[in-house]
Structure formats: structure tokens, C-alpha cells
Amino acid sequence: MPIIxxxxxxxxxxxxPFEHKALDKINLTVNENEIxxxxxxxxxxxxxxxxxxxxLYKPTEGKVTVDGVDINxxxxxxxxxxxxxGLVFQYPEYQLFEDTVEHDIAYxxxxxxxxxxxxxxxxxxAVRFVGLRDDEMQKSPFDISGGQRRRAxxxxxIAMEPKYLILDEPAAGLDPxxxxxxxxxxxxxxxxxxxAVVIISHSxxxxxKYCDRIIVLSQTGVYKCGTKxxxxxxxxxxxxMGLSVPQITKMVYCAKELGVxxxxxxxxxxxxxxxxxxxxxxxxxxxx
Amino acid sequence: xxxxxxxxxxxxxxxxxxxxxxxAKIVITLILIVAxxxxxxxxxxxxxxxxSLVIFIMSGIxxxxxVKGLKPIVFILIFTTIFQIFFTRTxxxxxxxxxxxxxxxxxxxxxxxxxxxxxxxTTTSVMLSYTTSPIVLxxxxxxxMMPLSKIGVPVHDFALVMxxxxxxxxxxxxxxxxxxxxxxxxxxxxxxxxxxxxxxALLAVFVPLLASAVRHAxxxxxxxxxxxxxxxxxxxxxxxxxxxxxxxxxxxxIAAVLAGVIILNRYTFTVFGGTFVL
Numbered sequence: 001m002p003i004i005x006x007x008x009x010x011x012x013x014x015x016x017p018f019e020h021k022a023l024d025k026i027n028l029t030v031n032e033n034e035i036x037x038x039x040x041x042x043x044x045x046x047x048x049x050x051x052x053x054x055x056l057y058k059p060t061e062g063k064v065t066v067d068g069v070d071i072n073x074x075x076x077x078x079x080x081x082x083x084x085x086g087l088v089f090q091y092p093e094y095q096l097f098e099d100t101v102e103h104d105i106a107y108x109x110x111x112x113x114x115x116x117x118x119x120x121x122x123x124x125x126a127v128r129f130v131g132l133r134d135d136e137m138q139k140s141p142f143d144i145s146g147g148q149r150r151r152a153x154x155x156x157x158i159a160m161e162p163k164y165l166i167l168d169e170p171a172a173g174l175d176p177x178x179x180x181x182x183x184x185x186x187x188x189x190x191x192x193x194x195x196a197v198v199i200i201s202h203s204x205x206x207x208x209k210y211c212d213r214i215i216v217l218s219q220t221g222v223y224k225c226g227t228k229x230x231x232x233x234x235x236x237x238x239x240x241m242g243l244s245v246p247q248i249t250k251m252v253y254c255a256k257e258l259g260v261x262x263x264x265x266x267x268x269x270x271x272x273x274x275x276x277x278x279x280x281x282x283x284x285x286x287x288x
Numbered sequence: 289x290x291x292x293x294x295x296x297x298x299x300x301x302x303x304x305x306x307x308x309x310x311x312a313k314i315v316i317t318l319i320l321i322v323a324x325x326x327x328x329x330x331x332x333x334x335x336x337x338x339x340s341l342v343i344f345i346m347s348g349i350x351x352x353x354x355v356k357g358l359k360p361i362v363f364i365l366i367f368t369t370i371f372q373i374f375f376t377r378t379x380x381x382x383x384x385x386x387x388x389x390x391x392x393x394x395x396x397x398x399x400x401x402x403x404x405x406x407x408x409x410t411t412t413s414v415m416l417s418y419t420t421s422p423i424v425l426x427x428x429x430x431x432x433m434m435p436l437s438k439i440g441v442p443v444h445d446f447a448l449v450m451x452x453x454x455x456x457x458x459x460x461x462x463x464x465x466x467x468x469x470x471x472x473x474x475x476x477x478x479x480x481x482x483x484x485x486x487x488x489a490l491l492a493v494f495v496p497l498l499a500s501a502v503r504h505a506x507x508x509x510x511x512x513x514x515x516x517x518x519x520x521x522x523x524x525x526x527x528x529x530x531x532x533x534x535x536x537x538x539x540x541x542i543a544a545v546l547a548g549v550i551i552l553n554r555y556t557f558t559v560f561g562g563t564f565v566l
Binding site for chain 1: 466467469470471472473474475476477491492495496499500
């Protein structure tokens, strides 16, 4: 059963002079067992959606259901929802606080009331996924590098083994290598565990590379929801919203206008490379 | 939500009150506070109440805002009023029921205390917080304390510390909220459990908050050095405060109010055949 938003509106600071409607009657679905990308311009409500998913925010209007249960119906379920829908905030490294990285990762599972053995297993498992070194585990979270802290923070949520994992800009502020590393590790995690993963991002490149399904938000609501092919078929409309298709897709469109035919739509550099090499008659390109 | 707590609720405007120099405003407020505590007779209270009403109307601040600003002190207001009414044992006995005795002076003291607090809050908030931006206010305090720098008090640094503190209150509030949400998402429970448990839960907020405050401090210091900050010596201001003629008039007027209160204190009235001495 997925996460479903039904006519959800959210208003910040209701009944104050600073009232601001962030979401207006939106509908969307987060499916199980795939990576969903959530993309949109700054201020379109991406982070608000993330916090509505696990019940940190209560919708002003409408209903959010997780596995068929309205998460705001019963207050007693609140904690349970936090554990079921794991949320990694933007710049999560600033929320680390325990004396060692290991303790910090164990903080969430400990709050779930698990046994020592189970906590240990989960921590080890989460650390393996994000790729932290053993010697870093015993260090203070304030003594390791920014990228490693980001990993530790993500591991802290993964260790809770949520059924749904939502990450708000998990790669923001990282260098290209760190970016690819974290995102591909998340993909690997998703494929191994079958968790539903939602990645919020600004980058169409990342979306194309790592997501199975993409939800595009405009300032007014959900613009489109679908596979890469469905999302990227209309580059002009995306551009009007201040978004764009991946560079490589843009190139393929340009090539098409010049009369070069590709057999399939292309969204990642790797796939394009393969096709171009094939066209040049050079096999699969692996020998270059 | 934490963000609803407004600190330094400045309302930009163009009223005569807004235009008074911040230094003059601070002096005026101090004089008014003295006047409020000097007032003793009924007529001087009425006079002060009228003065604060005039100031309030001139400021163009809405009545709703003022009432909202008074909300936090409602408890103190009710508490002191009731205290005065029931525990004053002088004057004429007006009402008796078992152990409850209400005397005429109790009522008078209660009304006076009530007016005193209302006038105090109204004038200070209208004069300072509603019509003066926090930055201008710190400038004003710096200006007033400047003579102290002659005897070695680092006035400029104090003012800087104060304005930075003011500047970062909303930032840190926002950050607190964010960190609390993030820890809640990790299952932290802030509202239930034993005292130890809750203190431990708060630790998950305070440690990151402190770390971020320190980070902000270093970043700001670097940014200031990059822009050539080297302390108060020889530093000029972008917006120099000008003490105008009208500011002198204002200060004179308020000084006259204080004098008026002192004079009016001498006049008392008795009403209801001597039951009440106002």
C-alpha cells in the first residue's frame, strides 16, 4: 500500500499576518518498491510535502494516508508514523548530537525500543549501506568531514528501517563525486531492501539517473507524475516552470532536429554513450 | 509554533512618534516610567492615562495590536488587582462576608495599580518596541552611552553584541524548530516521559543548536573581517542619527508631564461623603 495525498492543502501561519498557502489541493501517490523523484522550483512546497508524509505537519485540508490509514486520524500513531516513514531533512548533518557517530546512528532505533542486539545489527547494516569506515564510528560527529557527517545522518534514519524513506535534497552541497556516491548507494539500498524511496532534488540529471518515477511540482500544484519518458516529452513546458530536461536529453532533441535518429529516448549520459557508440559501429563502447 | 512568538514587534510607519530620535525616545520613556511611579493622586493618574492615550493615538498603532501586546501581562494584572482589593485593610470597610473584607482603599489601590501597569506597558511598547526598529534602538542606546566610552567602557562593542543578538533571535528560533522536527522524526519524545527522559530529549536539540550558534558566530566574524571591520575606532555610520529641534520639544513636553504629575499629586478629592480619597 502506498502513501496517498488526497486534496491536501497546507497553510503556514494560519490566521496570522504571515499566512502563506504552500500547497493547494494536491493529489499524489508514492508507490512501494521504487524510487520516486520529487522535483520543483524553490518554494513550491517540496519540503512541506516531505513533512506531511510522516505527520510532522498536519494538512490544513485533505487527507494523507499511509498503507491505507489516515496518519492524522489517531494521535497515538504519531510515533509509529515517524518510524514507518523515515525522513531525512535538508542538511541533516546539523542534527547530529551524540558523543560518537555510532551512538548517533543508534539514536533512532533506540527510540523505537528495540533490543541491544537488534540495534547493533541495524546500525551495522545501515553503516554498510552508506559506507562509513570503522574508525569513524568511534569519533565525535563533529570531528568527521561534512560528507561523512551527511552519511552518518542518513544512516541514522536508515537504521530505523522505515518502510518508506524520504530524503530532502540528500546530495545538496556535496561535490559531484560525493553526490553520485550517495545517490547510487541509496539506489542500491532501495534495490536490496525493497524500501520505497523518495528523493527530493533540484537536479533533473539526478532524477533521470536514479529515479523510477518522477513527480514534477509547479508553483500551483502537481504538474505531472510519471515515468521519465512521460516527464521529459515536453521540454518547453518544463522550461516554463523554471525546470529543464537533462542536458543529454536536450542534446538528443537537438540532434533529432538535425536529422540524427536515436532508437530510444535518452536521459542519462551512459545510455547515450552506448547508443552513439553503436551508431558509430563500435560495438558497445566498452573497449574504448 | 515557536515562530509565533514575536520579539521586537516593530511596525514600520510614518507617525510623529516614529519620527522621534531613538535617543530622545529612550529618555522620554525613562521619564515616563519615573512619572508613573511618582504619581499618587487620582488626578495625576488620570492625567498620565490621558498622556499615554494621546501618545498611543499619535503613533497610529491599532488598538488590536496594543491589546495583543497586553495579553502576556493579563495574569499579573488580574493577580495584583485582586491582591490589592482583598488584602488592603485601611480606609472604610465597604463589604464583609465571612473572612472576606473589602476596604475603600483596597479598591483605590487596585484601580491605581491597574492604571499604573497599563500606562507603563502602553507607553514603553508604543514608544520603543512598536515604533522603533531594534537596530535603531541599539543605535540609540549606543548614542546615549557614548559618554561612558571616555572612561573606558567599550560602548561600541556592547552595542554590536546587542544588535547581533537581536539579529539572530529569529534565525535561531527557526533553527530550533527545524532541529526539533528532525529529532521528532527520529522518534524523540519531547512531551511525555520522566524528567530525566525529557531532559535527555532536549539534549538532542541543544547540542546541535549550540553547535550551529557557534558556527554562525565564526561565519559572521569571518564575513565581518572580510568586509574590513576593525572595531569601533574611527568607524562612521551609514545612517547618522540627527537630533532635531522637534526632539527637544518632545523631551521638554514629557519633562513637563513629569512636573505636572508632581504638582497634581498635591490635589486629592474625597467622594461619597469621604468614603473614597482619590
